Amino acid sequence: MRKPFERIIEGILACSGYITSVVIILIVVFLFREAFGLFKSPAVEEGYTIALNRTNKVSEDQFHAQTLKLVFDSEITNWSNLGGADEEILLFRLDDLTNYYSEEELGSNLENVPDCINKLVDSIPGIIAFIPKLYVASNFKGRLIEDVAITPKDFLAGKEWFPTSTPSAQFGLLPLITGTLWVSLFAILFALPFGLAVSIYMAEIAHLKIRNIMKPMIELLAGIPSVVYGFFGLVVIVPFIQKVFHLPVGESGLAGSLVLAIMALPTIITVSEDAIRNCPRSMREASLALGASHWQTIYRVVLPHSFSGISSAIVLGIGRAIGETMAVLMVTGNAAVIPTSLLEPLRTIPATIAAELGEAPAGGAHYQALFMLGVVLFFITLTINLAVEQITKQQKS
């Protein structure tokens, strides 16, 4: 009677193990598959194309998301910058058509538009036109640049995140990753000294009764939903920062860092307090028996001994800060620019994903770019975890 029952139990346990592993692997595979579609997606808005004069010899490789943006923002004004002839670049969008042709020439039902564009592109050597494919005439004499790609360089080194930009959406990682790291870094800088101080106090100095009240209270902090922290940040911290620093808006990296610091505190405190308390009594006694004071014992023996525990507390705190979405979304102002000061609005990777996934058409470049952000986040946390493992290992040997 017992044997089959035990087998069933074992089978269920094994199954749940396999299922969990498979699900995790599937999620990662899904993430990567969606994300890497980004580099196969066209950089130009769907239904549109880029047309050049046929004498233009600039190679097609020159056209990717970032250069296209620079050209259409008039940051690059001469074809020689792209390896072509020394010729001024003339931008042409569909709206500009009326500058060249009268309404009669275009026809009452716009039936002559393809011909007009054809003529125009053919007559101006320096032109670059961003036009709907619909208006490309069958006998089009210009050069069409069909495959404008989003390159990994556009993504990794792009300084702009502007998914609705035309002609080419900009998916530059830099503003978001600097925003994320910036906020997390300062959150840890705020939280660490304070968290460490509290954990040393609770583990070493506080009376047992005080500790028994404090610890559950701090653990309670960890149970508050992040949106509540965000709300608190929005109504308390943001106006406070606005007032203190005389800013036009209080939503800033500083507000995000403070909210994240408060959120990371319980993790840092409980984990490092446990680490400090786990320092063996024999170690403390050895130090005290040598005439060391309580404080000397703490910073010369107890803290070095709990180093690995404290560093994992820090990393768990960073992990919490980097992955945190809601609270940061609410208080940082979400301007996707590379931050230069803590008092400016900025935007983090998770906040971007949360805010934009709803409006990104499934399967499109924007959607894939958001998954790419997910991949970046995945690698950041992976690196952090590996780093911690390494620290702990070194400490043990």
Added chain:
Amino acid sequence: MNKIEAIDVNFFYGKFHALKDINMQIEERTVVAFIGPSGCGKSTFLRLFNRMNDLIPDTHLHGQILIDKHDIYQKGVAVDELRKNVGMVFQRPNPFPKSIFENVAYGLRVNGVKDESFIRQRVEETLKGAALWDEVKDKLKQSAFALSGGQQQRLCIARAMAISPSILLMDEPASALDPISTAKVEELIRQLKKDYTVIIVTHNMQQAARVSDKTAYFYLGEMIEYGDTKRIFTNPEKESTQKYITGRFG
């Protein structure tokens, strides 16, 4: 001259009466062994001499403990100064997570010694004194955890000696060691007698007989008998002592 004097010592863990009316005189530069079954109070008594029991909450002491004629439990006694004078070696080797050198230097550093050349010299002296120098002189920078258990224990003895105490307390210093390491530690204890007053708690009767000048037998919080080691082991006055040292109980 009496180095240590215990006068009517009673000690309590909460309501538990752990030591009862103990009176004892310990002379300078002798080795005294405390023996007795587990839980008899010998470690507790030992830990009174450097006020280590202060760390345990809800304990209190009645009576006096005098070291060099001064009551160490008087108000205003600097406990860290006391502990500098009364070194301690624990049951299990407990080196710090630091290098061999820094372990020995620790006591000097926490007591404010800044002179590096003095520290180096003192570390060498004490490691030689603990018969460890030849084994570790080439790896002073390595972690103390890389040493064997016996070496670690001798390192801990060296660490206690480095700040030049006059008394060394040893709480079963060889109980976690193999026979060869034990022999080395015992040899060391016999050497230490020249400069230190040594009190050693041990479960090992032969060890007490081998290393000590005087022996005290404890049972259930009372000091049953205290006298010259030779006499205690050959001709004990009390029946309880007789039973214990012949191994009939405990």
